[in-house]
Amino acid sequence: MIVADSVLLGASALASACALLETSRAALALSIDQMLERDRRSCPAPSRSVLVLDDSPAVRLATVHALAALGVPVLEAASTSEARVAIRQSRPAAIVADYLLGTETCLALLRDRPAFCRAVIVSGRVDLATLAPLARAVSADLRGRPLDLDEERDLCDLVRSYLPEAV
Numbered sequence: 001m002i003v004a005d006s007v008l009l010g011a012s013a014l015a016s017a018c019a020l021l022e023t024s025r026a027a028l029a030l031s032i033d034q035m036l037e038r039d040r041r042s043c044p045a046p047s048r049s050v051l052v053l054d055d056s057p058a059v060r061l062a063t064v065h066a067l068a069a070l071g072v073p074v075l076e077a078a079s080t081s082e083a084r085v086a087i088r089q090s091r092p093a094a095i096v097a098d099y100l101l102g103t104e105t106c107l108a109l110l111r112d113r114p115a116f117c118r119a120v121i122v123s124g125r126v127d128l129a130t131l132a133p134l135a136r137a138v139s140a141d142l143r144g145r146p147l148d149l150d151e152e153r154d155l156c157d158l159v160r161s162y163l164p165e166a167v
Contacts, residue, residue, distance in 0.1 A: 047092060051086050051095045053077045053078075053095060053098060059098070067096070072163060084112075094119065096159060097121055100125055118141075121138075
């Protein structure tokens with residue numbers, strides 16, 4: 001009888017502890033959700049600008065010129081360090097990034113970019129089939145370097161789809 005009572009008391013205590021744990025877990029999840037929502041609200045919205053990252057001045061200028069037709073500010077960066085500064089200061093809605101930038105690639109920058117910032121990787125030197133899994137890994141679209149007006153228009157249409165609606 002004493003053993004049975006001890007088992008029942010132990011089971012009751014265990015059930016109470018489990019209920020308390022479940023309540024605590026639910027409260028923690030709620031407070032995390034509240035913190036994330038607070039952070040999302042306090043974070044300024046992205047601008048309607050586009051950042052072009054390319055180490056080739058001529059290619060960067062051509063891309064900037066093509067994207068200027070969208071009627072939004074177009075920022076330029078020749079390196080990932082310049083791009084990081086531009087992202088922090090201007091909060092662009094989109095990045096058009098050359099894959100190869102001298103001795104580095106754009107992947108680390110795109111992996112670390114803010115969630116609101118959409119990206120497309122362009123490349124004229126690396127096979128797109130080789131780059132496709134890398135682009136997916138950093139949640140970026142992929143295009144070949146625009147060589148004609150149709151490809152340029154395709155890139156502009158893609159970037160336009162990234163931009164938030166004007167207020």
